[in-house]
Amino acid sequence: MSSVAAHGVETILSVPGVAADHLYREGSAKASFWEAVFGSSLRAKSRTHVSGLEDGTRVFDVPLLKAEHEILRSAGAWMAEQGLDATCFEAAALLAAGKLRARLIGLQARGTSEASFELRIEPRGAEVVVDPAVPGAFRSWFGAEGSRLARETLIPFGFTPHSA
Numbered sequence: 001m002s003s004v005a006a007h008g009v010e011t012i013l014s015v016p017g018v019a020a021d022h023l024y025r026e027g028s029a030k031a032s033f034w035e036a037v038f039g040s041s042l043r044a045k046s047r048t049h050v051s052g053l054e055d056g057t058r059v060f061d062v063p064l065l066k067a068e069h070e071i072l073r074s075a076g077a078w079m080a081e082q083g084l085d086a087t088c089f090e091a092a093a094l095l096a097a098g099k100l101r102a103r104l105i106g107l108q109a110r111g112t113s114e115a116s117f118e119l120r121i122e123p124r125g126a127e128v129v130v131d132p133a134v135p136g137a138f139r140s141w142f143g144a145e146g147s148r149l150a151r152e153t154l155i156p157f158g159f160t161p162h163s164a
Contacts (some may be wrong), residue, residue, distance in 0.1 A: 006044075009123050009125065009126055010122065010123070010130065011121070011122050012121045012122055012123070012130060012135045012138050013119075013120065013121040013135060013138040013139060013142060014119070014120050015118060015119040015120075015146070015161045016116065016141060016161070016162050017118065017154075017160050017162050018116055018117060018159070018162070019104065019117040019159050019160075020158035020159070021084065021113070022158060022161070023048060023060075023062045023157075023158045024048045024062055024106055031049065033047060034069075035141040037110065041145045042050070047063070047086050048060055048061065048062045049063075055110065056109075056110030056111075057108065057109050057110060058104035058107070058108040058110075058115070059105065060108070060115060060117075061104075061105055062104040062105070062106065062117075062159070064102055064104055067102075067154065067157040068101065068103075070123075070149075070152075070153045071102040071153065071154075072095055072100065072102055073102075073148065074141075074145055074153075075095055075121070075138065075145075076092055076096065077139050078141045078144065078145055079091045079092035079095065079141065080092050085131040085137070086133075087134060087137045087145070088137045088140075090131050090134055091138060091141075094128070094130065099123060099124055099128045100123060100124065100128075101121075102115060102120065102121055103120045103122065104119055104159055105117065105120055105122075106118075106137040108162075117159065119161065120157060121138055129144070146161060
């Protein structure tokens with residue numbers, strides 16, 4: 001997958017892995033009859049958004065819900081523990097300001113039955129300026145905390161990183 005997301009935002013960290021079927025199956029993208037009738041958006045926030053690219057590739061944007069909070073909290077705590085490291089300080093400041101987000105994105109090429117997934121840490125918008133050294137801080141964080149994060153948060157959620 002490209003390091004630039006479909007909306008033009010540079011990916012800070014990309015962790016490939018496997019997503020459980022229940023996270024992205026076709027039916028999760030459709031509103032129920034009652035949601036359509038009454039206009040409920042409550043469940044829509046927890047439903048996978050499925051879209052397509054011009055070449056026929058399907059894109060799955062899986063909401064991380066509570067897992068996103070835990071991922072960003074873990075990164076922020078680890079960055080803060082690194083003390084005076086300028087890069088970690090910059091990363092921690094971006095996290096504390098709410099300028100970063102975690103996403104689970106899958107791509108399924110036309111004519112294939114399986115999608116490839118990756119967990120991404122990225123800016124919340126194109127206007128967020130990220131120091132070029134910040135991705136290195138996130139790679140260090142995931143190298144140090146990835147196994148614990150996978151065991152406690154990601155795998156129970158339904159995403160298994162290849163590195164776990």
